[in-house]
Amino acid sequence: xxxxxxxxxxxxxxxxxxxxxxxxIIAMAIVIYIFFDSLIGGMTELSYETIIDYESGHLQVxxxxxxxxxxxxxxxxxxxxxxxxxxxxxxLPGYKASLAELSFSALLSNGIDDLPVMGKxxxxxxxxxxxxxxxxxxxxxxxxxxxxxxxLGKKLAELMEVGIGxxxxxxxxxxxxxxxTIDVEIAGLLHTGNPNVNQNIVFLPLELARQALAVGEEASxxxxxxxxxxxxxxxxxxxxxxxxxxxxxxxxxxWEELEAFSFLGAAELEKQVILxxxxxxxxxxxxxxxxxxxxxxxxxxxxxxxxxxxxREIVYTFVLESTGIGITGGVIGVxxxxxxxxxxxxxxxxxxxxxxxxxxxxxxxVLGKIYAVWNPRAFIEVFIFGVLVSLLASILPAYWAAxxxxxxxxxxx
Numbered sequence: 299x300x301x302x303x304x305x306x307x308x309x310x311x312x313x314x315x316x317x318x319x320x321x322x323i324i325a326m327a328i329v330i331y332i333f334f335d336s337l338i339g340g341m342t343e344l345s346y347e348t349i350i351d352y353e354s355g356h357l358q359v360x361x362x363x364x365x366x367x368x369x370x371x372x373x374x375x376x377x378x379x380x381x382x383x384x385x386x387x388x389x390l391p392g393y394k395a396s397l398a399e400l401s402f403s404a405l406l407s408n409g410i411d412d413l414p415v416m417g418k419x420x421x422x423x424x425x426x427x428x429x430x431x432x433x434x435x436x437x438x439x440x441x442x443x444x445x446x447x448x449x450l451g452k453k454l455a456e457l458m459e460v461g462i463g464x465x466x467x468x469x470x471x472x473x474x475x476x477x478x479t480i481d482v483e484i485a486g487l488l489h490t491g492n493p494n495v496n497q498n499i500v501f502l503p504l505e506l507a508r509q510a511l512a513v514g515e516e517a518s519x520x521x522x523x524x525x526x527x528x529x530x531x532x533x534x535x536x537x538x539x540x541x542x543x544x545x546x547x548x549x550x551x552x553w554e555e556l557e558a559f560s561f562l563g564a565a566e567l568e569k570q571v572i573l574x575x576x577x578x579x580x581x582x583x584x585x586x587x588x589x590x591x592x593x594x595x596x597x598x599x600x601x602x603x604x605x606x607x608x609x610r611e612i613v614y615t616f617v618l619e620s621t622g623i624g625i626t627g628g629v630i631g632v633x634x635x636x637x638x639x640x641x642x643x644x645x646x647x648x649x650x651x652x653x654x655x656x657x658x659x660x661x662x663x664v665l666g667k668i669y670a671v672w673n674p675r676a677f678i679e680v681f682i683f684g685v686l687v688s689l690l691a692s693i694l695p696a697y698w699a700a701x702x703x704x705x706x707x708x709x710x711x
Contacts, residue, residue, distance in 0.1 A: 332677060398424070413458060647670075
């Protein structure tokens, strides 16, 4: 057996061209898999961050009825934000900040053109503690409570041809189905990594929104920022249990349950399908190469049989050689993969600058560069996959060739 093992490894060197060619195919398959896995992983992680940091927070407290109709931005299922509710929220372990938010539909007008938008009434100091927006102002600044001022995305401002100091009008329908207008001066313009914030939302003081919508001291929801997003699901259950004692209609939802993240969950499934297709294509290429190698070596296999080697010994030699090629290609692929991911994690990839591709138009809430993320598990899994495919792909061709008559194999063309 030791002789056969040495023979298999000698064949790797003796048939250098075939070894190099097959190893390169395996290595490229591994690099492509690692590239897509890390890049899509980075895209997903950045999407999570841009939604949490600029729009959703980690937890949201709202009425169950509001959750079911949130897309319509109803004024029927609002909650009263009192001291008892806020005290319960602030006692939550890992609590950092919270914000009462009143969301509503509005028609934005610059005096010439109209555009449907989402309005959000907020308390400015709480707003900047919950969302990482303080450094995202490209012009102006946040308004103060009680001011007739607003903040909106720079993209939206450019679309409506307005800027700092200009006045805009929001046409809204209050709880009594009466139309009201809110006239505000633009205090600041934002530009974030979240296209929805940049293009669709107008922020204004909570008191002003409440007054225009005739909702008293109510709000749509309370948004909570935590120290650790991975604890959100557990803390949501804990907070909801405590709040149910005060108000049975209240519910708490973690960031993972929100619609935007449900979409990203579907995108994660698509990622797995794409990676599976890559692996299947790689497996076909590897199997095809191994089979061709077996056909090329029919004469050699005939000589081995003529010298007295048993079928199982020939198969063992052939399989060990293919496994060696798989390991060689796997090692090369992993090394190249590490270099590729290191480069992408440091310098990133800007699809819009390189290819004119706006990922937001594909439903991904990200702008700018995408940075790869390290996923050691993917390296291990794809390495094992390459070696196993090489091993398994060689078994049937080896048995087929070893089972032939030695004379027929020697004179095979």
